[in-house]
Amino acid sequence: MWNVQGAGKQAFxxxxxxxxxxxxxxxxxxxETHLSGDKTQKVCDRLGFSGQTRVEAQGFSGGIWLFWRKELVTVTPYEAHGQHLTVKITKVGGTPWLFSAVYASPDSTIRRDLWKESLSERQGTGGTEMQRRCRSFCDWMETNGLIDLGFSGPRHTWSRGETELTFKSARLDRFMANEDWTLQYEEATVKHLPKACSDHCPIILSTNGFAPIPTSLKPLRFQAAWITHDKFEEFMRANWNNSLPLIPFLSDFAVKLNS
Structure with a gap:
């Protein structure tokens, strides 16, 4: 899951x-892709996934895109809403399960529509007591029997501001599941990845846990000893390029540092 707000198309x-x-x-x-129509399809096609579906952005608000590899899983659209996209996922040889990508609008009036929508998807519930319990996110989780799957990596998934006075951060993005799902995937693990081209960081869920990252793909780790080299400043001026996408640039930059 990744929020692409603020990302230029090529950099994204x-x-x-x-x-x-x-x-x-x-x-x-x-x-929160902020794109719709023909522009959306052109960007989606460049990501290289064989399956795709989406909820279009409304003007410059919202937008949910979902991609999958048809050779590995079957994804069947189940229900779409302005603030969520629900599909059935079936891995080859596995048990089907429902997955919902949820974008809760920052507008509290619109967000209440999402909580009400969850009521219509449940049987045997309703009335003023249930409506009261759906007034906040925590109550919504409890009502739907959802468990936060936790995480490793950076504590917060969103940040904004560059000075001590303007900086804000929070854990706004997360994976949740019901008890049956957690029992079926006991090794499931969530990781927060480094932020790039967005004020949100990507988060990733593996149903089987994570294997160690190959050395060739490990992120760049700054070594304090580099700055003591008499030609380090000259090297930085010659090789650093702010105009390139950060992640692929750092990969090439690390090769130069270690050569």
Whole structure:
């Protein structure tokens, strides 16, 4: 899952391709894309997934894109709403399960429509008590029997501001599941990845846990000893390029540092 707000199209595609190359996801979701129509299709086609579906952005608000590899999973659209996209996922030889990508609008009036929508998808519930319990996100989780799957990596998934006075951050993005799903995928693990081309960082879920990252794909780690080299400043001026997408640039930059 990744929020693409603020990403230029070329930088976004380049960064996404690098994230896909490193993490090799079977299913990928992008939320708050701010794109719709022909522009959307052109960007989606460049990501290289054989299956795709989406909820269009409304003007410059919202938008949910979902991609998958048809050779590995079957994805069947189940229900779409302005703030969520629900599909049935069936891995080859596996048990089907429902997956919902949810974008809760920052507008509280619109967001209440999402909580009400969850009521219509449940049987045997309703009335004023249920409506009261759906007034907040935590109550919504409880009502729907959802468990936060936790995470490793950076604590917050969203940040904004560059000075001490303007900086804000929060954990706005997360994976949740019901008890049956967690019992079926006991090794499931969530990881927060480094932020790039967005004020949200990508988050990734593996149903089987994560294998160690190959050395060739590990992120660049700055070594303090580099700055003591008498030609380090000259090297930085000659090789650093702010105009290129960050993730693929750092990969090439690391090769130069170690050569």
């Amino acid at each position: 595609v380049a960064t996404m391709r690098e994230i896909i190359k490193i993490n090799n996801p079977t299913v990928i979701v992008l939320v």
